[in-house]
Amino acid sequence: MAEIIRNKEVVQDDWTVLREADAPLPETGKIIVPLTRWLAERGALKARKDVGVWLNPDDDPAALVDDLASLPLIAVDFPVFRDGRGYSTAFLLRTRYGFAGELRAIGDVLRDQLFYMQRVGFDAFAVREDKNIRDALNGLADFSEVYQASANLLQPLYRRVARGGAA
Amino acid sequence: MYRYDHYDQKIVDERVVQFRDQVRRFRNGELSNEEFLPLRLQNGLYMQRHAHMLRVAIPYGLLSSRQLRALADIATRYDRGYAHFTTRQNVQFNWPELDDAPEILAELAKVQMHAIQTSGNCVRNVTSDQFAGVAPDEIVDPRPYCELLRQWSTFHPEFAHLPRKFKIAVSGTEENRVALTVHDIGLQLYKDVNGETLIRVIVGGGLGRTPIIGSVVREDLPWPHLFTYVEAILRVYNRFGRRDNKYKARIKILLKALGVEAFAAEVEKEWAHLKDGPATLTGEELARVAGHFTDPLYETLPATDAGFEQHKADNVAFARWVSRSVRAHKQPGYASVTLSLKPTGTAPGDLTAEQMQQVADWADQFSFGELRVTHEQNLALADVRLSDLFSLWKKAKAAGLATPNIGLATDIIACPGGDFCSLANARSIPLAQAIQEQIDDFDYLFDIGDISINISGCMNSCSHHHVGHIGILGVDKNGEEFYQLTLGGHAGHHAGQRREAALGKVIGPSLSAQEVPPAVDKLLRAYLLHRIDGERFIDTVDRLGADPFKFAVYGADAHRKEAAHG
Ligand code: SF4
Numbered sequence: 001m002a003e004i005i006r007n008k009e010v011v012q013d014d015w016t017v018l019r020e021a022d023a024p025l026p027e028t029g030k031i032i033v034p035l036t037r038w039l040a041e042r043g044a045l046k047a048r049k050d051v052g053v054w055l056n057p058d059d060d061p062a063a064l065v066d067d068l069a070s071l072p073l074i075a076v077d078f079p080v081f082r083d084g085r086g087y088s089t090a091f092l093l094r095t096r097y098g099f100a101g102e103l104r105a106i107g108d109v110l111r112d113q114l115f116y117m118q119r120v121g122f123d124a125f126a127v128r129e130d131k132n133i134r135d136a137l138n139g140l141a142d143f144s145e146v147y148q149a150s151a152n153l154l155q156p157l158y159r160r161v162a163r164g165g166a167a
Numbered sequence: 168m169y170r171y172d173h174y175d176q177k178i179v180d181e182r183v184v185q186f187r188d189q190v191r192r193f194r195n196g197e198l199s200n201e202e203f204l205p206l207r208l209q210n211g212l213y214m215q216r217h218a219h220m221l222r223v224a225i226p227y228g229l230l231s232s233r234q235l236r237a238l239a240d241i242a243t244r245y246d247r248g249y250a251h252f253t254t255r256q257n258v259q260f261n262w263p264e265l266d267d268a269p270e271i272l273a274e275l276a277k278v279q280m281h282a283i284q285t286s287g288n289c290v291r292n293v294t295s296d297q298f299a300g301v302a303p304d305e306i307v308d309p310r311p312y313c314e315l316l317r318q319w320s321t322f323h324p325e326f327a328h329l330p331r332k333f334k335i336a337v338s339g340t341e342e343n344r345v346a347l348t349v350h351d352i353g354l355q356l357y358k359d360v361n362g363e364t365l366i367r368v369i370v371g372g373g374l375g376r377t378p379i380i381g382s383v384v385r386e387d388l389p390w391p392h393l394f395t396y397v398e399a400i401l402r403v404y405n406r407f408g409r410r411d412n413k414y415k416a417r418i419k420i421l422l423k424a425l426g427v428e429a430f431a432a433e434v435e436k437e438w439a440h441l442k443d444g445p446a447t448l449t450g451e452e453l454a455r456v457a458g459h460f461t462d463p464l465y466e467t468l469p470a471t472d473a474g475f476e477q478h479k480a481d482n483v484a485f486a487r488w489v490s491r492s493v494r495a496h497k498q499p500g501y502a503s504v505t506l507s508l509k510p511t512g513t514a515p516g517d518l519t520a521e522q523m524q525q526v527a528d529w530a531d532q533f534s535f536g537e538l539r540v541t542h543e544q545n546l547a548l549a550d551v552r553l554s555d556l557f558s559l560w561k562k563a564k565a566a567g568l569a570t571p572n573i574g575l576a577t578d579i580i581a582c583p584g585g586d587f588c589s590l591a592n593a594r595s596i597p598l599a600q601a602i603q604e605q606i607d608d609f610d611y612l613f614d615i616g617d618i619s620i621n622i623s624g625c626m627n628s629c630s631h632h633h634v635g636h637i638g639i640l641g642v643d644k645n646g647e648e649f650y651q652l653t654l655g656g657h658a659g660h661h662a663g664q665r666r667e668a669a670l671g672k673v674i675g676p677s678l679s680a681q682e683v684p685p686a687v688d689k690l691l692r693a694y695l696l697h698r699i700d701g702e703r704f705i706d707t708v709d710r711l712g713a714d715p716f717k718f719a720v721y722g723a724d725a726h727r728k729e730a731a732h733g
Contacts, residue, residue, distance in 0.1 A: 082205060082288070084328025088406045091325050096440060112189065112198075112206055119324035135197070142185045145177050147318045148394075149446045150325060156394075157174060157318075158452035159445060167176035167279070 003133050005125040008140055010133055017106060032075050035059045057085035061093045068099045078107035087120045094121030094151035114139035121151030168229045168537055169314045169459040171279045179276045182283060186210050187269035209289055211282030212268055216589045221260045222285040227295040227313040228256030228540040232527040237278040239523035245271055252516040254580060254630060256294050256540040257285055261587055283321055288329045290320035295337045296344050297541040300460060301549045303497045307339035307356035307364050311457040319394050326401045330408035331416035343659035348372045348381040348668045351418045364390040371422035374628035378670045379419040382427040391448045399438035463535040463550055468500025472553035485560055488571040500553055506546045506563055507570040511603040514596040515581040516544030525566045533559050543580055575612045576620055577603045584624030591624035593641025593648035598622055598680055605684035615691050618704040634658040636705045637690060638671045649677040654716055655708045674713050675721045686720045693719035
């Protein structure tokens with residue numbers, strides 16, 4: 001079983017990401033299907049409780065609005081870590097559409113991006129397999145203070161604290 | 168100027184720790200080159216031709232004497248004793264070792280400075296009017312808004328991996344002195360009838376390979392919506408900007424593809440969700456930040472100073488310097504002074520550590536301990552008493568910083584070019600020097616008057632050659648350095664005249680490095696020949712068009728040659 005970071009801890013994970021749109025579905029077990037597959041076979045997939053959906057960088061998260069209350073997990077894929085679209089996807093899922101389930105970053109997920117990822121609303125990270133996941137965990141704690149509002153902290157610094165104390 | 172509170176300091180300190188660890192992991196192989204690249208770029212570290220270059224942020228060009236001394240110290244200890252000031256009001260060190268970078272950042276953090284987001288595909292250092300707060304024509308002081316944007320954009324989690332770099336400029340005057348329309352976002356601040364600050368939002372300008380003048384996307388935006396509106400623009404860009412081709416990835420291309428109306432509609436739609444939400448700016452926060460930009464303790468002085476007038480009358484050289492380097496100030500008895508970093512024969516924008524120490528001393532002695540970096544790669548002391556100008560001039564002259572060429576033909580804006588930059592097609596610095604030498608005669612220079620000459624070593628246009636009255640662009644012709652000349656650009660302001668920004672047009676086939684200085688000279692002489700009363704270079708170009716200038720450079724076969732080059 002693979003390890004992931006969930007809620008700031010390294011844990012065993014039993015979800016399987018189905019990368020191919022037309023891969024055969026396993027009979028049982030927790031699976032994460034591509035959005036296209038979900039949209040095509042929504043009825044059948046919805047009947048299974050253990051199905052999550054993963055989004056490409058150019059998938060519109062609005063396509064899932066009707067399913068958000070029931071979906072246990074949404075994953076956002078980062079084909080390369082430099083592609084920042086997934087950050088907006090996550091932000092929108094959390095703040096605009098109110099998704100409360102697990103929001104997982106998959107793909108090229110690396111320590112030095114985890115801090116930003118958690119800020120836009122990811123709470124689970126499938127760190128790239130060749131990397132040390134325990135080392136990556138440290139990335140979540142790079143900063144102890146932030147200026148701006150985002151999904152994990154809806155109030156900006158100037159609304160949360162009294163600014164202006166001497167440096 | 169803005170002083171960090173403990174939150175600001177903590178964030179910058181934690182960045183030093185983070186980057187130190189990133190360098191360590193890169194060195195021991197935990198981070199690949201590809202993984203480390205954006206990390207070091209977002210800390211201002213480039214790989215140049217011979218060494219690393221570190222670009223340090225000077226937020227909106229404002230610097231204290233203490234900070235300048237720290238830069239001088241870094242130049243001495245970690246570099247070759249000098250630094251280079253850029254058109255985006257930043258400073259660059261050309262020779263630091265990668266392994267020293269964390270130490271340099273730690274030194275910077277001690278004086279409330281950093282290199283955060285000075286490069287990479289993120290929101291870059293915000294630029295503004297170099298005479299903010301002291302310009303007589305200022306409607307709104309842009310500095311608090313710049314600082315608010317600096318904090319808002321620092322480590323913005325969602326916008327750290329944009330399709331491409333993102334540059335914001337802010338202006339609080341009617342005259343556009345900050346090239347608003349060639350930025351990804353240009354924010355123009357003004358007031359409504361009740362004195363409330365409003366913002367005109369210009370989006371999608373930029374130079375580079377596809378130069379485009381920005382479009383107004385929003386008028387009359389009340390200031391509390393500053394962050395939410397910029398956020399809406401960036402979210403639209405982050406989601407829909409092209410990522411398949413780096414030359415088509417700037418927001419200007421998205422805006423062009425959608426059309427201004429559709430783009431604006433998309434932004435408004437996004438903004439509707441954010442408007443009046445928690446990211447709305449509060450009056451308290453604006454007041455807190457604005458409190459750092461109050462006037463220094465000016466003395467009450469008469470508008471003129473007899474001693475100063477006397478020195479001008481007695482000393483031609485001083486009078487000449489005053490006519491170029493001294494600028495009117497909102498406060499009677501004060502002036503703003505620009506120190507030229509363009510004496511003939513040096514690299515434009517370079518300053519030695521020793522000169523930095525001297526300038527820091529003058530800032531303390533004459534200008535409340537503060538100075539500014541200008542868009543033209545010079546330094547300015549913003550608050551000097553008229554009665555101090557003569558002493559300041561003597562010191563600056565002795566230090567080689569009083570060349571009376573501000574805004575003249577030898578005040579050339581040049582990028583580091585082929586001597587340093589690995590992207591360059593051609594060198595910029597030796598060409599700037601050769602042009603300076605060609606026209607290095609004060610009577611001639613003063614006769615020519617106001618003009619801007621900008622040299623970029625490649626299409627990335629770091630020196631904004633498209634908006635130079637004369638623009639020079641390095642091109643590669645079969646592995647050799649050539650230069651293309653453009654004419655008629657302007658950055659949207661010109662010596663007190665308000666005008667729209669315009670892009671220069673290429674006037675003919677590219678020239679070799681030896682041919683450029685005489686060609687520039689011919690352009691200048693053609694202007695002197697054709698000008699009519701009081702016209703400046705750019706006015707004559709606008710009135711006559713390019714033809715007489717083409718003729719001056721290329722002779723009668725200008726058109727044929729041009730056609731031959733397609
Ligand atoms: S214009 Fe080109 S050569 Fe000059 S600094 Fe920019 S990238 Fe380098």
